[in-house]
Amino acid sequence: MCSSDLLAVDISLTLLVLAMAGWIIAVRDTFAAVIGFVAYGLLLALIWVRLAAPDVALTEAAIGGGLTGALLIGAAARLRRTEAAACAEYPGALTRTLAAALAVTVAAALAVGVLALPDPAPTLAPAAAANLATTGVGNPITAVLLAFRAMDTLLEAIVVLLALLGVWSLAPDRAWGGYPGPQRHVDPNGVLAYLARLLPPIGIIVGLYIFWIGADLPGGKFQGATILAAMWLLVIGAGLADTPPVSRTWLRVLLVIGPLVFIAIGFAGSITAGAVLAYPEGYAKPLIVAIEIALMPTLVLALALLVAGAPQRTPPG
Incomplete structure (x- = not known):
C-alpha cells in the first residue's frame, strides 16, 4: 500500500473516531451509546495498529471494547426501566452551557499541555x-x-x-x-x-x-x-x-x-x-x-x- 493510500486510511480512521465520539455524547438512548462505545474501542484498536503498537491494540480490543463494552451493556439493561424518566429530565440551558464550557476548557488544557512539550519530547524509551x-x-x-x-x-x-x-x-x-x-x-x-x-x-x-x-x-x-x-x-x-x-x-x-x-x-x-x-x-x-x-x-x-x-x-x- 502506497503512502497516499495509508494517509487516506489514517484520515478516514481519524474522522470516524471523532464522529463516533460525538455521536456517543449526543445520542440519548443508553443502549445505542454503549454500542457506539464498543465500535469506538474497535476503531481505536485499528489506530493503535497503524501506530505500530499491536500490544496496545490487542488490549484496547479485548479490555476497552470487549470487556468494558460487556459491562456497559449489562448496566444499560438494568437502567432500561428508569431511562425514560431520566430522559424526561432535560437539563436547563445554564447546566448545558456550563458543561460545554468545562469540556472546552479541559480540551484546551490538554491541547496546550501536548503542544507545550519540548521537541524532542522527554522520554525514558532509550533507557x-x-x-x-x-x-x-x-x-x-x-x-x-x-x-x-x-x-x-x-x-x-x-x-x-x-x-x-x-x-x-x-x-x-x-x-x-x-x-x-x-x-x-x-x-x-x-x-x-x-x-x-x-x-x-x-x-x-x-x-x-x-x-x-x-x-x-x-x-x-x-x-x-x-x-x-x-x-x-x-x-x-x-x-x-x-x-x-x-x-x-x-x-x-x-x-x-x-x-x-x-x-x-x-x-x-x-x-x-x-x-x-x-x-x-x-x-x-x-x-x-x-x-x-x-x-x-x-x-x-x-x-x-x-x-x-x-x-x-x-x-x-
Missing part, C-alpha cells in the same frame, strides 16, 4: 531499550510492565480484584456467598448452545497462545485472560455451565494467588537483588513468566465474574 536485554524478555511491552513498571502492573491486578469485591458487595444479604448472575435456561439444541460447544476449544487455544507468546511477541496475560473469560461466559450464557458460588474456597484462592505470588517475588527481590520488585541477575525472565502464569487464573476468573455480576441466588447448603 528502557538499553536495559531490555537484562530482563531476557523479547517483548518490550512485557519488559516494561513487569520489570521497569512492575508496581503499576501489581496495582492493576489488585484494582481488578477490588472492583470484583465492589460488585459482590451489591448482593443482597440472603444471596451472599451464592451464585453470581441469574440462572440461565437456554435451548440445549439452539444456536447459542451450538456456538458454546464449537467456539470454546478454539478460543482456549488462541487465548493460551496469546498469553504464552507475550514474553517475546505481542500478546500477554490481560489479552489472553480476556479471551478465556469470554469463552467461559459463552458457555455460561448458553446454560451449559453455571457460575461457581463465591463462597467456594478454590475460587477465592485462585482469585488471590496471582497478586500474592507477585508480592512474594517482589519482596524476595529486596533480598536477592537489593530492591523490591527487582529480579536477581539471570533470573528475570523465569520470574516474569512465573508472575504471569500466577496472574492468569486470577484475571480470567475476575474478568468473567465481573461480567456475571453480583451473587443473586442462594448459596448451596
Whole structure:
C-alpha cells in the first residue's frame, strides 16, 4: 500500500473516531451509546495498529471494547426501566452551557499541555531499550510492565480484584456467598448452545497462545485472560455451565494467588537483588513468566465474574 493510500486510511480512521465520539455524547438512548462505545474501542484498536503498537491494540480490543463494552451493556439493561424518566429530565440551558464550557476548557488544557512539550519530547524509551536485554524478555511491552513498571502492573491486578469485591458487595444479604448472575435456561439444541460447544476449544487455544507468546511477541496475560473469560461466559450464557458460588474456597484462592505470588517475588527481590520488585541477575525472565502464569487464573476468573455480576441466588447448603 502506497503512502497516499495509508494517509487516506489514517484520515478516514481519524474522522470516524471523532464522529463516533460525538455521536456517543449526543445520542440519548443508553443502549445505542454503549454500542457506539464498543465500535469506538474497535476503531481505536485499528489506530493503535497503524501506530505500530499491536500490544496496545490487542488490549484496547479485548479490555476497552470487549470487556468494558460487556459491562456497559449489562448496566444499560438494568437502567432500561428508569431511562425514560431520566430522559424526561432535560437539563436547563445554564447546566448545558456550563458543561460545554468545562469540556472546552479541559480540551484546551490538554491541547496546550501536548503542544507545550519540548521537541524532542522527554522520554525514558532509550533507557528502557538499553536495559531490555537484562530482563531476557523479547517483548518490550512485557519488559516494561513487569520489570521497569512492575508496581503499576501489581496495582492493576489488585484494582481488578477490588472492583470484583465492589460488585459482590451489591448482593443482597440472603444471596451472599451464592451464585453470581441469574440462572440461565437456554435451548440445549439452539444456536447459542451450538456456538458454546464449537467456539470454546478454539478460543482456549488462541487465548493460551496469546498469553504464552507475550514474553517475546505481542500478546500477554490481560489479552489472553480476556479471551478465556469470554469463552467461559459463552458457555455460561448458553446454560451449559453455571457460575461457581463465591463462597467456594478454590475460587477465592485462585482469585488471590496471582497478586500474592507477585508480592512474594517482589519482596524476595529486596533480598536477592537489593530492591523490591527487582529480579536477581539471570533470573528475570523465569520470574516474569512465573508472575504471569500466577496472574492468569486470577484475571480470567475476575474478568468473567465481573461480567456475571453480583451473587443473586442462594448459596448451596
